[in-house]
Amino acid sequence: MSVKRTLETIHPLAKLAWVVNTSVVAGVMSTPRQLFWLATTIALAFALFGGSSLRKVIKYWRILLTIPVLLFAFHLFLYPLAGGQSQRLLFRWRFLHITTAGLTDAAVYSLRLFCSVFALVLFLATTEIKAIIVSLIRVHVPVPFAYAIYLMLRSIPVMGTEASAIAQALKTRLSGRVPLAAVWLIWSRYVFALVLIGVRRAEQTALAMDARGFALRRRRTFLWESRWSAAGMLFLVGNLLISWGLILHM
């Protein structure tokens, strides 16, 4: 097993628990220093074990950077203008004020979001989503609920195709510029058609599943093997210790 594949071979639930834990820990942390170190641990995990997924991670740059940067700017510049606590003034140019409180809050809230999104991006770049469902059933999540998640994930691209077909059909019926008053009507028709197709497909799928005796047994058999490895346990426990240790000792 090569080192660069390690993050991809770790149990999906270990990584999912890590993503949730990172967000919880980031939410509890209240100083930029703690959050900086948390971001550093995620970056280290990526650098050490996620080398092969660099391209996939870069694909997510928009969600990784846009919102934290915007949130940083909001707290930094607009926060004092909108009546936020103004402490020591660090910088002033015309109407723009940067205060110590603004700078601290900007760092805390943007880093908090960045840590959560960074962990999620690493998870998405290194995990086969279908494997999560098998793992969920293995940890005794009720089969219908786990299947609902699986079905929902499988339906997103299907419904996406339907959505673009409906949008094209609506476009052909429109000529020129659409008046603002008609936007609501068009949007409603679009959603209605989409929901109608969704309900029809749900009816067909439910019938097919019932016909194959889906609801008869609680247990399922899978082609995928889902076992907790020592690496997965180590990854999860190590991250839990490091992240909560950062809160306790900083």
Place this chain on the structure above:
Amino acid sequence: MTDATETERRPRITYGTYDYVVMAFLSAVSAAAYAGLAQVWTALTAATGPLGGSLLGLFQFGHLIAFAVLKKPGVAFITSFLTTVGQLLIGDPSGAYVLGWGVFHGLGAEAVFMMRGYKSTSLFTLCLAGGVAAVFGQFYSYWVFGWQGVKWMFYVSLPILFLSSAIESGLLAHFVRTALSRTKLLRNS
């Protein structure tokens, strides 16, 4: 005899394959729709604070429609949560925090449906559920985005968000429910 009376008093909530599949499909529709909307809403809210995204009240229609179709306790909550799981797994700009909105929106809508006895799917109920769910979600946004310093903006945003969500999501859900019952496609129509 006593057991039978108990069962009559507190009927057990059971979901069949059809219920799970409808919730899954409606969650997929909502997750696909919200994925685009969430990019706009999160950017607006992050850049301008509580008032930024308060006019965008379309984040409730999925679970409102799911309840209108199935009329069972817990449907709005499960659909709302499933939708955010979908958003999470296709990559949401808020990271794992998106799950919190699923919980809060679901609880808000569920509270209104519970108060109405899980029977009413009238325009008023759907609009109220949409508005209340959005307000519940805004309290969670307050924590995620850190609006402690701009509380006046947050308080102003609450009635605006309530109205925008009630009108946009509530009306849309009502329109879709009415149209769906005319098609006779629903099992309980």
